[in-house]
Amino acid sequence: MHWPIRLKYNNMPTRKLGEHNIRKLKRTGKGNSGSFSITIPVELIRELKWKEKQKLVFKKRGKGILIEDWE
Numbered sequence: 399m400h401w402p403i404r405l406k407y408n409n410m411p412t413r414k415l416g417e418h419n420i421r422k423l424k425r426t427g428k429g430n431s432g433s434f435s436i437t438i439p440v441e442l443i444r445e446l447k448w449k450e451k452q453k454l455v456f457k458k459r460g461k462g463i464l465i466e467d468w469e
Contacts, residue, residue: 419439426435446467449453452466 421436421438424435425432448459448467455466455468457464457466
């Protein structure tokens with residue numbers, strides 16, 4: 399007798415629809431001189447046609463940040 403096998407491909411919890419683009423800011427270095435990182439949804443990366451190791455420019459705009467392609 400063969401039992402059905404169920405595989406889970408993604409063990410990560412799913413986000414609610416309204417929380418899909420919410421991300422956490424993470425420290426990547428030590429002390430005050432460390433850097434921070436944030437993940438960007440892959441859908442946005444594909445839409446903007448950004449590639450790995452691409453250079454980007456960060457500009458402060460009011461209380462937000464503008465991220466542009468470096469030319």
